[in-house]
Amino acid sequence: MRRAIIACALFGSLLLAAPGPSAGPQTVSLLYAGSLASLVERGLVPALSRRGMQVQGEPMGSVAAARLMLDGLRHPDVFISADPEVNRQMLMRPPRPLAEWYVVFAAGELGIAYRPGSRYASAFHAARQGRLPWYRALEQPGLLLGRTDPALDPKGYRTLLLFRMAADEYGRPELTKLLGADENPQQIFPEPELVLRLETGQLDAAILYRHEAVARGLPFIALPAAINFSDPHFAARYARYSYRTRSGLTVSGQPILFTATIPITATHRPAAIGFLQFLCSPEARTILERFGLRPVEPWAEGNVSQVPAELRDLLRPAPQP
16 A cells, blocks of 8 residues: 555656646746655646746656756756756766756755654654754664665765764764665665655655655754754865765765756756746745745856846855855
């Protein structure tokens, strides 16, 4: 039954992504970070539909999505990533870059979501209220913890970095053992599937972004800013930790930022510009907040001279390091 529920939910996502005969100037194809599925499907898509724009969306891990683009298997009008490094190191890399710039539009934080019906719920509640160290809650024998693949998804490699930082912060090197191997198959699930497994009782807890827990009504254990990638004041500390994926991508810890770009190969460029105009609007900011993200006053990075003129007045100068 649990597998059936997951299969139906994933099929629903594929329906949203499927191309249709109505594709035209007011249709935009969107390839986006899987953690934003609720925001896109229940927030942005209805709002844009009221404005006469249709969105064909496909969610997945940002690294996996960029790889499909580089391999010529996806040609979205807009790409939304959960990490600016995916743009910089993959899509903007010479000699044939697929993107020249990107817009930063939201920030987030990493923490622990759990199922209220879990047999470990009392420990999770205590950790959420600060009466028990969060890592103690995860040390319960038999607890089933879920996370995403560090080779395919920024949340996956941020999870590894978080536990390494925590091990140093608390002087407890054994904390990294809670994850097992970097690519532990007993813990790793595709990003669109992870929350569903938690909700249907196949997991007790999962490493998620706060906005994922908010969007799905899951209780969330907030972690200290020194390790949760939420605070620019700790940027230097985050940056001391890095991870190299099996495909050769080397990423260092950074505050969590979500970005959007229009790839060079975009087919419906006017609609893509319209999508980003909306994403930078006050109405979109309200939607982002409702779904648990922290909107930022948007800015562009990369070759900003190539940012469409229609977007420039909506952007502030990039913050200085």
